Amino acid sequence: MRGLCVVALGDPDAALAGEVTAALAARGFEVFGTCSLDRLPDPPFPTGQALVAFNPLLESETTPAAAFASPELARAAHLVSTLPATPRLRITRSEAEAERIARSLLGPEGMAELDAALAAARAGMATDRTVLADLSRFKYRAKVERVAHGGGTAILKTFRPAARDALAREAHFVEHMARLSAVPPRLLARDDRSLLFEDIPDALRRPRILGLRLPLPLPLAHVRTLAEFVRLCCAEGFDAIDLTPRDNVLIDARTGRLRAIDFEFAARREGPVPPERSYVLSGVPRDAPVALPLLNAMDEDPYPSKWRPYTGLPKASFLGDPPWLQRLKRATLHPFWLIGFAAGAALRRRRHGRDRAASLARVAWRPAAGSDAPREAGAERREQS
Structure with missing residues (x-):
């Protein structure tokens, strides 16, 4: 069943169940129900409960059978693995395993109710x-589709019921700032x-090598437009938290001007x-009393990794230097930086991959120690690798 996962909680309490439910919701999975682990012939814990969850936006994709081969399931499992109670948590490794x-857990009648939900x-x-x-790109809070509109096209962003706060933030920001910029x-x-x-045709080229995007600076004119937009947002009391030239900046093919999209986390500051x-x-x-994407490193300074490779400038220069000085710094300093x-990025990426694999292995579904129940093919080999 596409979009299904099960999380086991050993010796659970209400707080732990709430944390797991929130983590799953942050990755687009809705909890359908809770069952006792004693219904399983091979539970991962001697006692506890299981949360059965689904992501309703994954219906059209194929179902990978290998452990954590589904990107959406892997992201959910990784977020679950960051909870303090990791030793008491296990999550299914594939949607085939989750369905089994x-x-x-549910029996025929419960599965029929799950199908209906x-x-x-x-x-x-x-x-x-x-x-x-x-x-x-992700389907945590909304799905994004190009749709027919009038005689042309438009972009439709449909939000989950639990993400209507993101809809309100984005609409408020765009309605206000589009009058000024x-x-x-x-x-x-x-x-x-x-x-x-509106559907903005994007002319920005993003060259890649071996699947990795090359961090090339935007043309200086666009960098200065972006700096002006950031200053304008801040002057208007908005903080566009999820804005970065790495992720959500476009070049409008019709006009050649810089544009930006996706403002689900734009925050209204006190002034x-x-x-x-x-x-x-x-x-x-x-x-800070603001909504924040999870595990996106925004609790640290985002400028070195999300901005500087694409502006070609240190933060102070990006915000304040005249054009001639910015050109000089981009030509002489940025190549060495x-x-x-x-x-450093290559090392960080390798370390992140190792840490992520270890985190997934810690929460991977497996029978309790001492159980001689059959295991998923290849599971023992994967856990040892």
Whole structure:
């Protein structure tokens, strides 16, 4: 069953169940129900309970059978692995394994109810327009589709019921800032579950080598437009937390101008904010009362990794230097900085891969110690590697 996962909790309590439910929701999985582990012939813990969850937006993709081969399941498992109670948690390694375990937990009647709940959730996210392409990068909070609109196309962003706060933040930001700047997309229509934006044809080229994007700076004119937009947002009391030239900047093929999209986490501050102290450029304090994407390193300074490779400038220069000085620094200083950054990035990527693999292995579903129940093919080999 596409989009299904099961999480086992050993010696659970309400707080732990709430943390796991929140982690799954942050990765797009909705909890269908809770069952006792004693219904399983090979439980991962002697006592405890299991949460059966599904992601209703994964219905159209193939179902990988290998452990954590599904990117969506791997991301959910990785987030679960960051919880303090990791030794008391196990998550299914594949959707085939999840379906087998769910059938044991729920029985035929419960599985029929699960099918009905999944169908209802999918119907609630269905699009009543002609869909031309699915553009969703992640499907944690919303799905993004190119749809037919009038005589052309538009971008429809349909939000999950649990993510309507993100809809409200993005709509509020775009409606306000689009009156003052041409950078945000035009909002064509909205309702209680979706936003319809103009479709911006992107002319920005993102060259890759071996699947990795090359961190090449934007043209200086676009960098200066981006700096002006950040200053304007801060002056208006907005902090566009999820804005980065790495992830959500476009070059409008119709005009050649810089544009930006995706503002689900744009925060309204109490008043104007100095740009150099904004969350978008300097990171979000742990106690800041704002919504924040999980595991995206925004509790640290994001500028060195998410901004500087694409601006070609240190933060202070990006915000304040005149064009001639910026050109000089991009030509003379940035190539040396970029060499060091690329070398460090390769090491960080390798270390992250090792740490992530170890985290997934810690929470991978497996029978309790001493059980002689059959294991998923290849599981022992994967855990030892």
